[in-house]
Amino acid sequence: MSDNLGFSTRAITAGQGFDPTTGAVVPPVYLTSTFVQDGIGGFRGGYEYARGGNPTRDSLQDLLASLEGGSKAFSFASGLAAEDTLLRALLAPGDHVVMGNDVYGGTHRLVSRVFIPWGVSLSTVELSDIDQVRATIRPGVTKVLWIETPSNPLMKITDIAELAALGHDFGITVVVDNTFASPYLQQPLSLGADVVVHSTTKYLGGHSDVVGGAVIVKDDELAAKVGFLQFGVGAVSGPFDAWLTVRGIKTLAVRMDRHSSNAQAIAEALVGHPAINRVYYPGLADHPGHEIAARQMKSFGGMLSVSLAGGAVAARKFAESTELFQLAESLGGVESLIGYPSEMTHASVRGTVLEVPDDVVRLSVGIEDLADLEADVLGALARL
Template structure:
């Protein structure tokens, strides 16, 4: 792809050359497990067995790298599979990770329960407090600084560039989970991060019909280590999953525009409602990370969280009283979803520093007509 092409063009064309045999505009799905060799070791375009490589997955990995402005993209069966592979490529027993105190519950569970059982230690910290992060880093032992911004579910904004300087000063690999923002709104590698991780299930796929994960890496040595584990352990995305993700990415930019405008309108509607205590959305000037989000993002995203004055019962009733906002886990699809983190996406972190208050609700704002969405919210809000 030409270096001067804009994001919208790259999202449609990177890695998506037309089929040279038929001229089909959309590359085919290569539903094959293995490949005929031209004599022993004579691999056609390097393909031998689909765990090691598949043309459909290659097209997605090329596209992922282009979207994030990175050298290497890797596609996985899920976001957690991508995270697990990266962690195993970097860490050994006794190593230490610093991560935010408001990250996805599954990420914390993976680090604490799975890798913790193998001797990997972690410290959770308020990532917006640079002094606290610096104090949490153990020189010579902290190997990863894990950043999630905006965070899940309280939409905290972390200064990627400043944290990257801190991490690199300690010799740590700086990882940014860019799932909530997507590369349409934020480019962590350009701000100094070493690795970007995605659950492609969310905004990249965009249609709630595929599970996947991704890593984008600039460092050649780290890429080779991760790629070896991708092959050796086999957590790869299937061809159809890769194809569906590519299809979703083609409309990422226009979808994110609508997600952002809808979410902004809904956040402004919710702010000040007598039943609502706090609206967590970086597009609101009252949000503590508003100015930083303006500086490092090109939009504020489609995710909103809110807390209710009426406590857990008010939050639960709200979640169960809507129609367009369907009660479900996940996010980033074209349809709007509502989630109760304390018992759904973040149930695994109850009793830890990452515990989510039971009066908090998370909204994934879709691309429906915003007036219809606000009407749905109005009918579910207490005293409305």
């Protein structure tokens, strides 16, 4: 499938050829653990055992590589499994990682609780300040610069091209977590990043019915390392999970357009509300990263956060008072969700420099009717 085709066309067709046996438009789910060989070592289509390869997983990987503009993609059982495998491929004891001071709590926990005991060191820094980043890099020791933009949950924006250039000056692999934006809104590899990671559970799957993760690379040598670990460690996505993710991706573009327009409208409606101290959304003109986001994103996405004027008490009550916005972890599904990061998604970073203020509430804005979503949010605020 030609990469010259438009995004939505590739989202529907890349890796998705019709079944040659029956002509089925939707490729089947290959629910098998092993494959018959034509003599010893005679693999049909290269398939031997499902940990090493499965046609359904391969179709998802081909699709992800096409949408992110990478040479190779790898699908995993979760976003953290994807991150863990990538970091194993890039790091050894004694190496150093630099990441933003507002990353997903699970990412920070993975490095601080798993890789630091293994001998890796970690520094967190304000990625919008390139001088801070440069001062934090340890030449010859820093091996990974980890970017998450927009960040979770304070919606910080990082200039991918600027930091990719800086990282490469020091021979560092630059990784971008593109989960919040999705490949429809942002293309980190085209901006100079070396690797993209996703929790495919979120916008790519899009329906809150599958857990998964992905790594997309553009370097063949790194692809070989990640591919070996995907097989050797084995945290692969199952075939039905891969099939569900492919199904979700086919509507990614139209969903992201609606997520973004709904979130933009709700963010604007909340600016100046007496119960709200601050709205964190890069689509607002006064957001400190607005100009960068406008330059490197197609639109501003479906995630926003707010800090409540009434502090933690008001924030908790707000999170528990909405109706259409359901109180739950995760994000990126068609349904709207609300969460209290300091005790939910980011509880693991309490007491660290990444601690999320206890007056912050995060909203994953779905694709429901905007008028209903606005009424739900404003009604909950009126009841505080």
